Amino acid sequence: MSQTDTTQARSGVIPSIIFGIMILAVAATYAVGLNGPLTMAVVFVVTMAIGVPIPFAAGIATVAGLYIADIPMTLMAQAAWTAFEPFPLVTIPLFVLAGQLMEQGGMSEKLVNIAQKLVGAYKGGLGLVTVVACMFFAALSGSGPATTAAIGSITIPAMQEEGYRSRFAGAIAAAAGALGSMIPPSNLLIIFALVTDVSIPRLFLAGIVPGIVLGLMLMIVVFIISVKNDYGGTGEKFRWGPLLEAFWEGKWAVMAPVIILGGIYAGIFTPSEAAGVAVAYGLFVGMFIYRGLTWVKLFHAFKFTAIVIGTVLFILGSTKAFGQLVTIFDIPDAVLGLFRGLAEYPWLVMLMIGVFYILVGMWLESIPQIIIFTAVFFPLVTSLGIDPVVFGIFTVMTCEIGFLTPPIGVNLFVAARITKITIEEISVGVLPLLIPYILMILLLVFFSSWVTFLPDLVYGPMR
Template identity: 75%
Template sequence: MNGPTAMALVFVFTMLIGVPIPFAAGLATVAGIWIADIPLTLLAQSAYTAFDAFPLTTIPMFVLAGALMEKGGMSEHLISIARRLVGAYKGGIGLVTVVSCMFFAALSGSGPATTAAIGSITIPAMLKENYKARFAGAITAAAGALGSMIPPSNLLIIYGLVAEQSIPRLFLAGIVPGLTLGVLLMLVTYLIARKNNYGGTGEPFSWRPLMGAIWEGKWAIGAPVLILGGIYAGIFTPSEAAAVAVFYALFVGLVIYRQLTVKDIFHAIRFTALMIGSVLFILGVTKAFGQLVTLYDIPESVSFLFGAFSEHPWLVLLLIAVFYIFVGMWLESIPQIIIFTAVFLPLVTSLGVDPILFGIFTVVACEVGFLTPPIGVNLFVASKIARTSVEQVSIGVLPMLIPYFVVIVLLVFFEDWVLFLPNLAFGISSH
C-alpha cells in the first residue's frame, strides 16, 4: 500500500470511529511517515516550526479581544446602533441581527464568537416578536459566519500562514465580499420576514436617534477603526494590532462601560486558552501532514486528476467549492484550510488564480461548513440560544445559504471586485 492511500484510509477510518480530528490527522501522518521510512522526529520538528511563526500570536490575541468585547458591553451598543438603523422594517430584529454581526465580526474575527455574542441578545428578542425559533436561530448562525470573512478574521490569518500570503492584503480582500454577504443575507431575511409578517413595529427611521446611538456606541465603533486603521496606516503589524485590541477591550470594558469584571476576564482567558490549544495542536500535526502531502507529490496527482479541466479554471474552482462544502459537513474549518490549502493552492495558482482570491474563496466555502450538520458549530450555538434542535435550525438555515452560493459563483467568475482594494492599497496589478 502506498503512502497517500494509507494516510487517506487511516484518516477516514479513525474519524468514522469517533477519533477527534487532530488525533486522526496525527495518526494518518504517522502512517505516512512510517511507510516513507522517515524518522518520527519529523512530527515534532514540524510542530516546532509551525509554532515558531510569529503571526500565529495574532490569533489568540484577537480571540481574547473578541471575548473581552463581548463581556464588556460592546455588543449591546452595536445592536443599539443597528436597531436605530434598520429596526423599523419588516424582519427588523432579524435585520438588526445581520447588521450587528457585521459590526461585531470586525471586532472578534470568529464566527462562533459572533453568533454567541449577538445571538444571546437578538434571538430572545425575535422569539418575543413570534419569530419561529428555527428562523431566529438560522439568521444568527448565517450572519455569525461573517465573523470568518470580515477582517480581522482568524481563518484568513490561518490561510495567510499556511499559504505564506500577506495577511493585510487578505484582510483588505475580505471587506467587499463580507459586506456583500451581509447585504444579501439582509435581503433574504427581509423577504422571509415579509412573507411571514415578522416585525416591522419599531420606531420609524430618524437621523437624530441614530446619531445618538452612534455617539453612545462610539467606543465600540472605534475598535475596528483603531485595529484596521492602524494596520493599513503602517502604525503596527497585524500581531501588534491584536495586542492593541486586547488593551482597548480591557480599557473600554473596565473604564468606559464598566461592565467587565474580574470573573469575565478569567472566563475570556480560559475560553481563549482552550480554543488556541486546539488550534495549536491541529496546526502542529497538520504541518507535518502538509509536508508529507508535498513529499508524496499529491498536489501533482491532484493536478493530473484535474488535467482534463485545466482549460476551464472556473470549473476547477467550482469542483473545489463542492469538495470544501461536502468535507465541511464533517471537518472543522481550521483543519480544512490547513490540510487542503497545501493540496489545492499549487493547482489553482498553476491555472492563473491569484492566491489572495483563492484565500477568500476558501474561507467563504469553509463558512458554509459553519452552517451544515453534523459539525456546524454556528448551528449548535444558535440552537442552544434559541432552545430548539440543531435539526430545526439546519432546516431554517437552508435559504440563508443562497447568499453564500451567490458569492462563491461571483468569486469564481470575477476577481477584480475582490482584488481591487488590496491592489489599490499595495499598488499591485492583478494582471
C-alpha cells in the first residue's frame, strides 16, 4: 500500500467526530424528532473512519439522509446537475490547463530567474527566491500544489546543494506554494464563489493584497531562519542591470498575469473568458516563443488536467448534494441559533469558525471542506454583518493551513516527494512558516476593511 493510500485510510477520524458531534448537538437541541441529521452524522463518521474516500462518504451519508427523511433519491442527480451547471465552473479546468502549459513550456524557469536576480544575493537568497517565484507563478496557476511542484522542483534541489537543511527547503516551497490558492486566479476562490454567488472578480481583487502581504511575511521568516543558520547569500550588491535583463528574457511569463487579470478588471473579458485566454497564451508562448512544449509535454498537461477536473467534479457532485441536504434539514438555522448569544461578538464567532476550519482542514480536502461547511456557516456570518468577500478570503486562508498540516497536507506531500524526505520531517520544518498564516487570520478577524479596499475601489461597496 502506498503512503497516500495509507494516509487516506487513516484520514477522516477527527473531523468526522467533530462534525458528527456538532450535528448531534444541534439536532438534539434544536431539531428534536428529526432523524435525518443524526443518521447523516453517524454514517459520515463511520464511513470516513474506516477509510472511505470523502466523496463516497458524503454520497453515502446523503443517501442515508434521503432515505430516512423519505426524500426522493433523484435529489442526488439534481444536486450534481446544479453543481455542474454554473458556467463559471469551466474556469477551473482551463486555469489548471493554463498553469500546466506555462509550467511545461518553461515559464516557471523564467520566473525563478527573475526572482534570483531580485533577492538571490541576500542571506537565504534561494529561500527568498522560492517565495517570490511562487508569488509570480501563483498568478498563473490558481493552485497551491501546482505552484509548489512547479517552483519547488527547480529551487528545492538548488537549496539542498547550497547547504539548506532538506526539511527547511521543502517547507519553504510548500508554504510559499500555498499562495497559489490566494493570489488570483484561485481555484478555491472560484469554488467559494460558486457556492455563495459572491462575485468572482471581487474575490480575485480581494485576494491580491493578502497574498502579497503573506508572501512578504514568509520572506521575513525565511530570512530570519537563514541568518540564524547561515544559509546561502553571495554578499553581492543588488544591481538593476541583471534584473532588467532577466525581466526582458522573461517578459512573456511576466505578461501572463498582466493580460489575464488586467483583462478581467478592465472589463475586457469575464473570468471564464480569461481562463480561455490563459490557455491560448500559454500554448502560444510555450510552443512558439520559449519552445519548451513538446507533444509529450502537451499530452502530460492534458492528462493532468483531465485527472484533476475529474476528481473535482466527482467531489463537487457528491458534496453539493450533501450540503443541499444539510440546508433542507435546517442545520444552518440551528447553528445560527446556537451562536445567537454571541451576536455581539462577531470576532469571537470568526475565531471559533477559524479554529474549526483549521482542525477539519488537517483531515479534509479543501474543496469538500468549502462546499460542505460554507453551506453551514455562510448564513451565520452574513447575519452577523461580516462581509461575504472577507469570509471568502478567510475561508481560503484556513484551507491554506490545511495544505500545510498532516495527514492531508497536499503541499507537504508534493514538497516531500521532491525533497526525498518523510512527511514527518517536513511537517516539523514547516512549523515556523505557519506563523505568518496565523497572523493573517488574526488580521482578517480584527482588521478586515483593508481586504475589501481594492474591490470597493474598483466596483464600489457591496449592497
